[in-house]
Amino acid sequence: MPNSASAGRLLLLEDDRLFGETLVDFLEGEGYEVAHFLAARPAIEEIYENDGYDLYLLDVNVPDLNGFELLKQLRNSGDKTPAIYITSARDKEALAEGFHSGADDYMKKPIDLDELLLRIEAQLRRTKKPDKVAVGEYTFDMEKLVLYKGDEPEKLPRKLAELLGLLLRNRGDVVSTEEILHEIYGDENPGTGVLRVYINKLKQLFGKESIRNIRGVGYCFEA
Template structure:
């Protein structure tokens, strides 16, 4: 489970975000409605992502993230804002934001942005990833099983990396194809062959009918 600290004083929006994220069965959400409580929570727990509305009581999102960055906190952060002026965007990135999402937004867009930041964080903190008897080096792209090197195609390596970064989460077919083909077109038949290859390698992959796949946690 990935831990997210949400700071949002709009009750309806906050409840909606929490419901959507918890439905993914992959996120553990801590929701507070003001910057002061958020600051307290950030010192009490380690989070995988911050999701901050800018205009919240006591300590606004910009001041909150600025304080966290000054303390050495490098947790990925996404700002939620209704502001569209360039000065607000510049200020946000100056204090250490990793991304912005403007109100109103589609919840699917929010999920995509959250997943992207968590994946980037994963890459920056992990070089060697292990799954059962499989070891994958993210930098060298070398896969070994029981110490023996396994030879995968570039696309199979991308799918392997996507699964290892998201064990326990359902990944849609469209998400996999978009990731492996950089927004281009891929085929379902090729994907099935690649998934079969990864299963033979040792990944415990479940087919979620009409949706996508889930790599089960080891």
């Protein structure tokens, strides 16, 4: 069923005109406003002039400027708008570069349009997070990254609190291991062993069934 007209404003960077028009037709049919650009320079100029976009859909190999470099420029300028890469690049190096440049998600062509819609909706939900989230007998302050049991704050290491915040922002959705490590550690990747330790600590707090491990993919907070 199509979304309402206020579903969101998307900027699409795709130099394949036919494929881009297909995406525009589909997304507009779902209630989104879509601005389609065939080259990077006009797209980034539009973003700097009009900052009202809710999400970016970016190809990588486009005229004027590499899609990775475009997003790096935006992130360096303080732009935190969610971004999804849609690209034919399939190697792990390209995947890593995509996340390191500041991407929130990554889809390999050919894409399934219904899956794209789900990923867009998931990203937009993340930007509409509440100030505080209740989890059983606990309350987590999403802004201050402080966990309370009743009125008493629990002592959590900073990285553990950041992990909890990330999982709660995506409650019910799977967050990839790569995204978690990049979001929390940036380029200082400590490996998955440290992440497993933190996940186990959260399970000790909220119950072993609170977080589901999707082997080879990531984690989903379900409590």
